[in-house]
Amino acid sequence: MARHDITLRLLRYFDVLGSELNYRRAAERLFISQPALSAAIRQLEGHAGGRLFDRDTHSVSLTPLGREWLPLVRAALHGVDDAIDALATLVDDExxxxxxxxxxxxxxxxxxxxxxxxxxxxxxxxxxxxxxxxxxxxxxxxxxxxxxxxxxxxxxxxxxxxVAEESWVACLPRTHRLAERTELTIDELLDEPIVVAPASAGPWRDYWMAADARRGRPANVVAEAATYEAETTLVARGVGISFTTSSLARLYDRPGIRFVPIVDRPVSxxxxxxxxxxxxxxxxxxxxxxxxxxxxxxxxxxxxxxxxxx
Structure with missing residues (x-):
């Protein structure tokens, strides 16, 4: 079979199966049946001129040919996706x-x-x-x-x-022992129970836990909140404290909480x-x-x- 007959569909199937190394999971990701995936891989192997996967009753693994070719296929697919994405920049959108x-x-x-x-x-x-x-x-x-x-x-x-720079503030329950202070340092707050963003926030969550100042000391995470409303409600209930920016002290001030400047943090x-x-x-x-x-x-x-x- 001619190798120029290889289609993007077959390459995407190869990419997914190469990641999963499991026909059932790969077929589920691709929204096709396992027999259809098996047939497509056999077709691709026919075009390629050699086996891409070794398969037995217990496992699936890439052959030497498959291991060598998979990074090249992924680079090519990435280039195709970039070209499709770039189409929006070439056709004006109102x-x-x-x-x-x-x-x-x-x-x-x-x-x-x-x-x-x-x-x-x-x-x-x-x-x-x-x-x-x-x-x-x-x-x-x-x-x-x-x-x-x-x-x-x-x-x-x-x-x-x-477009803007703001200072850090601690959001504390009004009954907190530090709530009447006029300013705080970050070290005074690192052992406090803290309300943080969901794990999906990634590095942003770490930043707002002051991970860089903890020097390996784990944060005492007691709750997660995806909005300022949820965060300040948890703080007002006394569940924990949080770190935020100075503008939020104005936008989300409410009974039960107090905002205190943190003087030794870089600007946000x-x-x-x-x-x-x-x-x-x-x-x-x-x-x-x-x-x-x-x-x-x-x-x-x-x-x-x-x-x-x-």
């Missing part, structure tokens, strides 16, 4: 999706979008709030073109421009972010408009903007 992390939109997003409707009358701008389970505000899953977020995030090929940044090479023409122009507000007299105070790349 719809731009902006994700924002909960707690950032109330103050900043609508300043950054001021006069955007007038500047782009034919453009539909969709804004979606994301909670702590996705601190990338939709960038990681591709549901946002532009995001307003608080770093760090674990997403490849991201560009950012800082708020940033506009986008995936490098993934912006449509409309999204790029809108981002440039948003960045231009950063240097206006009445816009947010921040370092000078950098023009977004394609």
């Amino acid at each position: 719809h731009v999706r902006i994700g924002y992390l909960i707690g950032t939109g109330a103050d900043l997003l609508f300043q950054l979008l001021e006069h955007a409707d007038r500047a782009f009358p034919g453009l539909t701008i969709e804004t979606v709030e994301h909670d702590f389970s996705d601190p990338s505000a939709g960038l990681a899953g591709g549901t946002s073109d532009i995001a307003l977020l608080r770093p760090p995030i674990d997403v490849d090929a991201v560009e950012m421009v800082t 940044l708020t940033a506009l972010a986008w995936r490098r090479g993934r912006l449509s023409t409309s999204a790029r122009l809108l981002l440039q408009h948003m960045l231009s507000t950063l240097t206006s007299d009445d816009g947010p105070s921040t370092p000078g903007p950098r023009a977004p790349s394609r």
Whole structure:
């Protein structure tokens, strides 16, 4: 059989089976039957001119040919996916999706979008709030073109421009022994029971547990919260403390909690972010408009903007 008859479908089947090394699990991931997957792999092996997998009643393993070829196939599939994703940047889209992390939109997003409707009358701008389970505000899953977020995030090929800087504060129950202090250091708080973001937040969760200051000392995690409402409610109940930013002391103040500045933490940044090479023409122009507000007299105070790349 001619090797140029190999299809993307067969290569994707090979990739998934090469990851799972189990026909049942691979077939479930691919939403096909096990016999159909077996037939497809045999077809691919016929094109390849040799076996790609060794299979017996107990296990599936890659042959030497399969081990050598799999990284090349994955690189090729990644290139195809990138080409498909890039199509959005070549065909202009009159719809731009902006994700924002909960707690950032109330103050900043609508300043950054001021006069955007007038500047782009034919453009539909969709804004979606994301909670702590996705601190990338939709960038990681591709549901946002532009995001307003608080770093760090674990997403490849991201560009950012800082739009605000804030100090850290401790959110404490009003009955807490440190609640009447005017300022605190981080070391005074590391042994306290703490309310944290869900595990899906990844490095962002570690950052807001002050993992860098713990020097290997584990955090005493007592609860998880995906929103500031849930977080401050848990704190007010006395379940634990949390770390947050100075603006939240104003936006989420309520009976039962007290915010105390933490004086020895680096500033927390708020940033506009986008995936490098993934912006449509409309999204790029809108981002440039948003960045231009950063240097206006009445816009947010921040370092000078950098023009977004394609």
